[in-house]
Amino acid sequence: MINNINERVKVGAVFGDNFDIKPVWFIWQNQKYSINSITYRWSSRKGREALQHFSVTDGVNLYELCYNTGSSIWTLAKVEAGDG
Amino acid sequence: MKRVIMHIDMDAYFASVEQQTNPHLRGKPIAVTGAGKRTVITCPSYEARRYGVKTGMNRWEAKQLCPHIIFIPGCNQRYVDTCTRLVELYKTYTPDVEIYSVDEAFLDLSGSCHLFGPPAQVGRAIKDQIKNVYGITASIGISSNKLTAKIASDLDKPDGLTILHSREQIEATLRNLPVKEVPGIGSKTEAALKSMGIFTCGELAKIPAGRLRDRFGLVFGEQLYFMARGMDSKKVVPDSRRQPAKSVGHSMTLQKDVGDFSRIQGYVLKLSEMVGRRLRRAGYKGKTLHLYVRYADFTSFSKRKSVKKYIDDGLEIYCLAMSILRSFRLQKEVRMVGVSLSNLIESRQMPLFEEDRLQGCVTDAVDRINDRYGEFTVMRGSLLKSRETPDTISPAWRPSGIKRIDYT
Numbered sequence: 001m002i003n004n005i006n007e008r009v010k011v012g013a014v015f016g017d018n019f020d021i022k023p024v025w026f027i028w029q030n031q032k033y034s035i036n037s038i039t040y041r042w043s044s045r046k047g048r049e050a051l052q053h054f055s056v057t058d059g060v061n062l063y064e065l066c067y068n069t070g071s072s073i074w075t076l077a078k079v080e081a082g083d084g
Numbered sequence: 085m086k087r088v089i090m091h092i093d094m095d096a097y098f099a100s101v102e103q104q105t106n107p108h109l110r111g112k113p114i115a116v117t118g119a120g121k122r123t124v125i126t127c128p129s130y131e132a133r134r135y136g137v138k139t140g141m142n143r144w145e146a147k148q149l150c151p152h153i154i155f156i157p158g159c160n161q162r163y164v165d166t167c168t169r170l171v172e173l174y175k176t177y178t179p180d181v182e183i184y185s186v187d188e189a190f191l192d193l194s195g196s197c198h199l200f201g202p203p204a205q206v207g208r209a210i211k212d213q214i215k216n217v218y219g220i221t222a223s224i225g226i227s228s229n230k231l232t233a234k235i236a237s238d239l240d241k242p243d244g245l246t247i248l249h250s251r252e253q254i255e256a257t258l259r260n261l262p263v264k265e266v267p268g269i270g271s272k273t274e275a276a277l278k279s280m281g282i283f284t285c286g287e288l289a290k291i292p293a294g295r296l297r298d299r300f301g302l303v304f305g306e307q308l309y310f311m312a313r314g315m316d317s318k319k320v321v322p323d324s325r326r327q328p329a330k331s332v333g334h335s336m337t338l339q340k341d342v343g344d345f346s347r348i349q350g351y352v353l354k355l356s357e358m359v360g361r362r363l364r365r366a367g368y369k370g371k372t373l374h375l376y377v378r379y380a381d382f383t384s385f386s387k388r389k390s391v392k393k394y395i396d397d398g399l400e401i402y403c404l405a406m407s408i409l410r411s412f413r414l415q416k417e418v419r420m421v422g423v424s425l426s427n428l429i430e431s432r433q434m435p436l437f438e439e440d441r442l443q444g445c446v447t448d449a450v451d452r453i454n455d456r457y458g459e460f461t462v463m464r465g466s467l468l469k470s471r472e473t474p475d476t477i478s479p480a481w482r483p484s485g486i487k488r489i490d491y492t
Contacts, residue, residue, distance in 0.1 A: 039104060039105050039106065039107060039219075040101070040104055040105040040162065040218075040219075042161060042162045042165040042166060043165050044161045044165065044490070044491075045458075045490060046457070046458040047454065047455060047456045047457040047458040047459075047461065048455060048456050048457075049458075053161070053162075055105045055106070057107065062105075062106050062107075062108070080106065082108055
């Protein structure tokens with residue numbers, strides 16, 4: 001089941017060549033989550049602001065992280081519990 | 085120069101994107117649906133298709149065929165953004181890219197084959213890049229025209245690469261191909277051909293052009309004659325060379341059937357504002373409004389009305405739409421509403437009257453706020469309670485220009 005969260009989170013990310021962004025871990029409700037893999041990424045816009053979305057997994061659950069490139073703010077948009 | 089036309093068709097596109105996004109869905113029968121409660125299946129995965137689940141079915145029908153099917157509300161943002169990036173990939177091979185729909189494109193490689201190698205090599209390279217970057221697959225058909233390239237891409241799905249080089253190959257492919265598999269032949273034409281005893285392209289090719297023109301009219305009859313022979317002279321037309329849009333419209337299937345006239349007014353206002361916004365963004369005005377209403381029993385009515393003045397303001401569009409709606413007596417509950425404006429011109433001229441200029445200033449200010457902070461950041465007060473928005477990707481959607489729509 002998908003839960004809409006929309007909370008600001010702290011994210012550790014690698015900013016590589018060609019504007020490539022790779023989130024590596026994030027902290028949510030005082031717990032650190034290490035990202036196993038980025039399963040999908042896409043962009044959207046809200047007004048003038050460009051948003052980068054990342055679907056990531058820690059091996060158990062699926063999370064959607066959203067990076068606002070204008071404000072440099074990361075948000076945990078959604079969480080979906082895994083089958084496990 | 086020999087024509088080399090490529091058709092790229094993403095395999096179970098929406099479902100594939102969702103399965104790539106969520107590893108728990110991989111290998112399982114899933115069906116992507118619209119976001120609304122009353123929605124149909126927009127894309128079943130290949131696992132679901134094995135049970136007979138098809139696009140357009142409702143949830144109940146799909147559950148009957150596949151009780152353990154998983155329904156996933158679609159994320160249009162993902163699909164349109166991926167399509168936009170795929171088109172940029174295609175353009176690295178040729179500038180002549182025609183976006184046929186959000187999951188299909190035509191490429192004209194006639195002028196660029198000498199740079200990138202044989203067409204099959206280009207096809208494999210594109211498939212590999214799509215798989216490596218997005219984790220999803222495409223089926224590609226390559227031939228000497230758009231019709232046979234599109235037929236070819238369908239022959240070996242999913243993850244296929246089919247080339248129809250020669251006249252002999254094309255004829256052999258078409259000989260036993262059911263007529264309904266030919267792009268451009270829909271269910272009504274198929275039924276008409278079946279009533280003539282024609283079931284395959286090979287049988288259609290034996291019918292003289294005159295008999296087809298008599299039965300289907302001069303234009304379509306002639307088209308059928310050439311389609312049966314795998315002949316098609318239509319060019320690949322990139323968006324930059326397309327004719328300007330003839331109309332701009334939005335429609336919405338309501339979450340529940342609505343009989344309350346004031347609520348229907350609210351939906352018409354929202355659609356009118358959306359149409360006005362797109363017109364202004366693209367620099368167009370129009371003067372013929374088309375209102376479409378579908379009732380809960382799937383009967384419908386539509387009516388056009390033209391005005392003397394070209395308009396692009398949401399409220400003016402709404403007033404015109406309502407003048408049409410009020411001329412009808414709504415007999416049943418409404419399921420769907422559509423508003424579109426046609427007879428378009430580029431809106432270069434400054435308004436003549438002070439009142440219109442002032443209104444234009446207000447609209448311009450609202451547009452600039454919504455450009456900065458997002459759609460409907462500032463809106464008419466009566467729309468504050470209106471949460472519903474169109475939730476399907478229009479077949480006319482394009483990544484840029486007047487046909488671009490930003491999905492939330």
